[in-house]
Structure formats: C-alpha cells, structure tokens
Amino acid sequence: MNKVILLGRLVADAEMRPLENVNIISFRVAYNEKWKVNDEWKEEAHFFDVDFFTKYEGYLEKLTKGALVLLEG
DSSP: OOOOEEEEEESSOOEEEEOSSOEEEEEEEEEEEEEEETTEEEEEEEEEEEEEEESOOTTGGGOOTTOEEEEEO
C-alpha cells in the first residue's frame, strides 16, 4: 500500500463540478523542494492536480489561491 502526504499552496481558486450524488472539487497544489549541493542551495517547484470527491460544498469557499493545504491519500 502506498501513501502520499503533501503540504503546499493552491495555485488558483478551486473549481467544483456537481455530479448526481457527489461534487468533484478540482485544484492544483504547488510544493517547493529545497536541497543543498555542496555549499549551494537548489530549489525546484512541483505541481500536483487534485480531484476531491465530497457531498459537502463548504470546502470550496476555503480553497482559494494561496491557501495552505495538507493532503493525505
């Protein structure tokens, strides 16, 4: 079994698509990785596309550009 834990910020406001019994909330998360090579710091940005399935619509108003999110899946 694989497990992913991601901490990052939203690149843009989340969008919601309603289906019959559930809503799909889609958003993009950016994570910056930093590491040291010899005496020089390197940095690289990673982007993750997320689809979140929920019946609750209240998440959408909290998922705005720049919001910090912690995801586990």
